[in-house]
Amino acid sequence: MAYTIRVPSHGQTIAAEKKDILADKLQQAGVPLNLYCNKRGLCGKCFVEIVTGRRPDPGEREKFWLEQKDLSADHRLSCQYEVDGDLVVNVPVSSTHENVPILPSIPRSAVVPDPAVKKYYLELPKAEISSPDSLFERILTGLGAKSLKIPMETLKELGHTLKEAGQKVTVTVHRESQVLAIEPGNTLGQNFGLAVDVGTTTLVMELVDVESGRTLDMEAALNSQSRRGADVISRLTYALAEAKNAAELRELVLETLNQMARRLLLRNRISPASVYEVVVSGNTAMSHLLLGVPVETLARAPFHAVFSRLPGLNAREVGLSIHPHGVAYFAPNIKSFVGGDIASGLLAVRLADRSGHFLFLDLGTNGEIVLKAGEELIATSTAAGPAFEGA
Amino acid sequence: MAYTIRVPSHGQTIAAEKKDILADKLQQAGVPLNLYCNKRGLCGKCFVEIVTGRRPDPGEREKFWLEQKDLSADHRLSCQYEVDGDLVVNVPVSSTHENVPILPSIPRSAVVPDPAVKKYYLELPKAEISSPDSLFERILTGLGAKSLKIPMETLKELGHTLKEAGQKVTVTVHRESQVLAIEPGNTLGQNFGLAVDVGTTTLVMELVDVESGRTLDMEAALNSQSRRGADVISRLTYALAEAKNAAELRELVLETLNQMARRLLLRNRISPASVYEVVVSGNTAMSHLLLGVPVETLARAPFHAVFSRLPGLNAREVGLSIHPHGVAYFAPNIKSFVGGDIASGLLAVRLADRSGHFLFLDLGTNGEIVLKAGEELIATSTAAGPAFEGA
Numbered sequence: 080m081a082y083t084i085r086v087p088s089h090g091q092t093i094a095a096e097k098k099d100i101l102a103d104k105l106q107q108a109g110v111p112l113n114l115y116c117n118k119r120g121l122c123g124k125c126f127v128e129i130v131t132g133r134r135p136d137p138g139e140r141e142k143f144w145l146e147q148k149d150l151s152a153d154h155r156l157s158c159q160y161e162v163d164g165d166l167v168v169n170v171p172v173s174s175t176h177e178n179v180p181i182l183p184s185i186p187r188s189a190v191v192p193d194p195a196v197k198k199y200y201l202e203l204p205k206a207e208i209s210s211p212d213s214l215f216e217r218i219l220t221g222l223g224a225k226s227l228k229i230p231m232e233t234l235k236e237l238g239h240t241l242k243e244a245g246q247k248v249t250v251t252v253h254r255e256s257q258v259l260a261i262e263p264g265n266t267l268g269q270n271f272g273l274a275v276d277v278g279t280t281t282l283v284m285e286l287v288d289v290e291s292g293r294t295l296d297m298e299a300a301l302n303s304q305s306r307r308g309a310d311v312i313s314r315l316t317y318a319l320a321e322a323k324n325a326a327e328l329r330e331l332v333l334e335t336l337n338q339m340a341r342r343l344l345l346r347n348r349i350s351p352a353s354v355y356e357v358v359v360s361g362n363t364a365m366s367h368l369l370l371g372v373p374v375e376t377l378a379r380a381p382f383h384a385v386f387s388r389l390p391g392l393n394a395r396e397v398g399l400s401i402h403p404h405g406v407a408y409f410a411p412n413i414k415s416f417v418g419g420d421i422a423s424g425l426l427a428v429r430l431a432d433r434s435g436h437f438l439f440l441d442l443g444t445n446g447e448i449v450l451k452a453g454e455e456l457i458a459t460s461t462a463a464g465p466a467f468e469g470a
Numbered sequence: 471m472a473y474t475i476r477v478p479s480h481g482q483t484i485a486a487e488k489k490d491i492l493a494d495k496l497q498q499a500g501v502p503l504n505l506y507c508n509k510r511g512l513c514g515k516c517f518v519e520i521v522t523g524r525r526p527d528p529g530e531r532e533k534f535w536l537e538q539k540d541l542s543a544d545h546r547l548s549c550q551y552e553v554d555g556d557l558v559v560n561v562p563v564s565s566t567h568e569n570v571p572i573l574p575s576i577p578r579s580a581v582v583p584d585p586a587v588k589k590y591y592l593e594l595p596k597a598e599i600s601s602p603d604s605l606f607e608r609i610l611t612g613l614g615a616k617s618l619k620i621p622m623e624t625l626k627e628l629g630h631t632l633k634e635a636g637q638k639v640t641v642t643v644h645r646e647s648q649v650l651a652i653e654p655g656n657t658l659g660q661n662f663g664l665a666v667d668v669g670t671t672t673l674v675m676e677l678v679d680v681e682s683g684r685t686l687d688m689e690a691a692l693n694s695q696s697r698r699g700a701d702v703i704s705r706l707t708y709a710l711a712e713a714k715n716a717a718e719l720r721e722l723v724l725e726t727l728n729q730m731a732r733r734l735l736l737r738n739r740i741s742p743a744s745v746y747e748v749v750v751s752g753n754t755a756m757s758h759l760l761l762g763v764p765v766e767t768l769a770r771a772p773f774h775a776v777f778s779r780l781p782g783l784n785a786r787e788v789g790l791s792i793h794p795h796g797v798a799y800f801a802p803n804i805k806s807f808v809g810g811d812i813a814s815g816l817l818a819v820r821l822a823d824r825s826g827h828f829l830f831l832d833l834g835t836n837g838e839i840v841l842k843a844g845e846e847l848i849a850t851s852t853a854a855g856p857a858f859e860g861a
Contacts, residue, residue, distance in 0.1 A: 206767075208772035208773065211773055211774050211805050212774070213777050213803065214775070215776060215778070216777075216778050217774075226779060227781075229780075229781075231762075231763075231783065231787060234776060235762060235764060235776075238764050370622070371622075371626065372622075372626050373626060373629050373630070380599055381602055382599065383597050383602050383603070384602070385604060385606060385625060385628055386604050387603075387607050388617060389625075390618075390620075396622060412604065414604070415602035
């Protein structure tokens with residue numbers, strides 16, 4: 080038996096079968112629904128108004144979100160709604176991606192944010208002797224997850240956190256596989272990241288609201304490593320001259336980056352504990368020095384980097400002062416001195432996707448050129464000297 | 471066009487198509503081939519003798535393994551062999567699971583070992599300026615892997631390790647996703663684990679060769695926590711009496727376990743760095759105390775454990791002296807005081823798979839009973855007192 084779903088708000092008429100999930104049908108028809116929690120009924124972001132049609136009793140979480148969001152009683156979570164008759168629904172702008180604010184001053188690709196780190200607010204039922212699930216099991220059930228990794232520290236504090244918070248907590252999850260934090264109360268929306276450009280001469284850091292994709296603020300500073308050599312080659316030479324030098328260079332750049340982060344966060348009244356991600360883009364020498372990875376093989380023929388792609392790293396282990404279980408990503412070095420800064424640049428302008436011939440120039444202290452000839456991209460890199468930095 | 475593969479060694483005749491992979495066909499026909507590296511041509515364990523049929527030139531790694539294993543020139547790796555004609559092949563016992571030795575003295579389920587931790591020996595080509603792949607990229611290519619996690623320490627030592635070892639290294643990988651170690655030279659076969667029963671009164675530890683599944687040796691000792699209470703309840707009472715007590719209990723059991731491991735490894739001339747896994751089975755109180763997880767919620771009504779299932783933990787973080795990036799698994803606690811010891815017991819006797827009614831009794835210092843009535847398993851637990859331990 081086929082039913083019809085009319086969506087006047089989006090000028091759509093959609094065919095559906097009994098038991099179809101409303102969110103699936105809306106999504107397939109191209110309605111830009113916000114499906115933050117992947118249709119698990121947890122985030123309360125895909126409410127639609129049931130103008131005509133069955134309105135089943137809302138579930139526990141649905142009731143909670145209806146109240147929190149002050150929505151009228153004819154709203155239902157589309158990800159929890161099973162079709163069993165003709166429908167007319169209204170999809171409010173607040174339930175779609177259309178309301179994603181994009182900073183107007185900086186040209187950027189319109190990316191629909193789908194953050195790697197998500198927050199879920201849980202109000203757990205009172206613990207009962209008749210159903211003695213473990214505390215972490217209760218969290219997993221609340222998240223609709225089968226299994227997640229969790230830091231030992233967070234696990235050890237869990238009993239205390241739940242008790243203090245009256246079983247009302249916000250769980251921060253990385254890529255639906257790793258718990259990063261369990262905080263008392265509702266901290267939804269407190270979910271920030273830092274985007275960092277580690278240049279040979281200049282450091283730039285943006286504070287980003289990862290839920291909206293909006294850049295909130297930025298800082299720039301000189302790379303204090305410069306006093307130990309103005310260009311990449313002299314920096315590497317210094318690093319290799321004495322055993323302690325590489326560690327000093329690492330300290331210098333980390334100290335400046337952590338100062339910049341502190342200024343950004345203070346100015347925007349954001350706690351470092353609400354910053355769960357840092358993305359670092361830099362050339363091969365900068366990323367190796369920042370991570371304290373030896374540069375011997377990079378500095379001498381045949382000029383091999385130690386790493387190109389790295390998985391997400393623990394931010395604390397890297398030395399960045401954000402949430403202690405936060406994640407640091409490094410833009411992949413391509414090969415040798417053609418580094419992560421170029422990889423980021425190519426991605427930002429989507430060079431590989433463009434048809435035709437292009438020359439991509441990065442004129443910094445270290446200079447790179449990428450030639451796109453048809454399908455092929457050819458890259459090279461050189462220490463251009465500090466000429467372009469005004470030295 | 472269909473071909474025929476005759477396998478006199480296993481009394482099989484198999485139909486195949488052009489381009490079929492020989493290992494796939496043998497596996498489908500039920501020949502118990504050893505496919506350690508998942509048919510990536512890395513481990514050299516699935517050689518077959520091509521009695522009649524095409525013998526293409528062996529690849530680089532194939533040549534290496536032919537020489538290492540001193541096999542005749544008509545052997546080929548079945549996972550790299552594309553069928554393109556009729557074949558007669560002989561599958562040597564050394565390429566099958568049939569040669570897995572099982573310790574005769576202890577009755578155990580015949581499990582074909584498929585270790586979570588595997589070792590791969592790589593001889594990397596000399597680094598060339600014309601192909602400046604990063605060092606870690608070279609390792610990934612050698613492993614036929616797209617991406618793996620790697621500890622920062624291991625990454626930082628990588629340049630040194632490769633240079634010292636003349637580019638010949640053994641890479642230890644956990645679940646095909648995480649590098650645990652990169653060692654100079656060929657250390658294949660040095661791959662061990664510890665299986666630990668943390669009882670309230672007694673600790674038992676087995677040293678296992680995880681490649682063969684064989685138990686090599688064992689140790690037993692008294693749980694030195696006993697001086698702080700003979701049964702689970704008095705142990706928990708002690709843990710809660712003063713803030714420092716839980717930490718003391720943790721230290722006590724860890725110290726004994728590490729002594730036991732040291733004795734086992736010394737006696738068998740195995741380095742702690744060759745032990746990559748520990749499996750710990752214990753009741754809920756024992757696993758919480760060992761991990762330093764607070765027991766407040768477990769000790770008092772409504773008796774909730776903090777965790778039941780845990781993902782693999784870093785052994786060093788747990789406090790066990792094996793390889794610093796080794797993995798510690800804890801048997802899942804079922805609910806409240808029905809703990810991981812019972813979960814292990816039920817798994818060992820495969821109670822859930824048996825038809826009929828059973829009573830499963832664990833008569834230790836903490837006693838548990840599981841009743842299997844048809845499809846249902848009902849469990850309970852009590853502090854039975856040290857009566858059964860001879861006290």
